[in-house]
Amino acid sequence: MVIPNQSRSARVRPYAITGGRTRSRHPLLLETLISVPDFDQDVRDKLIPEARDIYVLCQVKQSIAEISTRLAMPLGVVRVLVSDLADHGQVQVHPTGHVAGQPDRGLLERVLRGLQTIS
Template identity: 50%
Template sequence: MDYRIRRRSRVRPYTFTGGRTRSRHPLMVHSLVSTVGSGHDPPASLLPEARRIYLLCRRSRSVAEIAHELRLPLGVIQVLLSDLAERDLAYIHPSVSGTDPFERPLLERVLHGLERLV
């Protein structure tokens, strides 16, 4: 669901996280996340926003890309991703160092995603 629609209906973003503002896992804007068992359907018990994250992360995505796609604040996305990781439904990839030449396309994708957020 589009965040702009929700804002008009006066649903606050922290409602999606049960009022929590901190994630249990260290998630940076550029952290990559992917769904564990990407060929499976998301569990029916997931909230709609977590379900969309699960489906988006069938292909590795950065936290910034997910926030942009769902039009939700980064903090909300970080908490929801952390919840998915706690349930072993998402894998948080180790942070990139920027020194490996094969990381360049990934870093350019993250930069492009950040530019779209502004």
């Protein structure tokens, strides 16, 4: 498990981290998987602390939801930073297998079965 970066004050607002942006340029759903195809220490050293944490964590494929949870970072911030990393070719965004905005019936059925096993 990755521990959130402690080099930045907890008082830093999410909009300061994302430069005021609230939307990503890529359709990043909660289940969208992210990975770092070719980890590069020099790239890591040049990133802001929050993007660096994402870059390091995604050496192993992670979903947007997992990144947010493991780094204790708001989903919106994760989406914007992952989108920035993807724009620079530093992370790979794996297709989710369905059109954004349309429900994935298979995913919904798996969630339903999982919820039924909990009951």
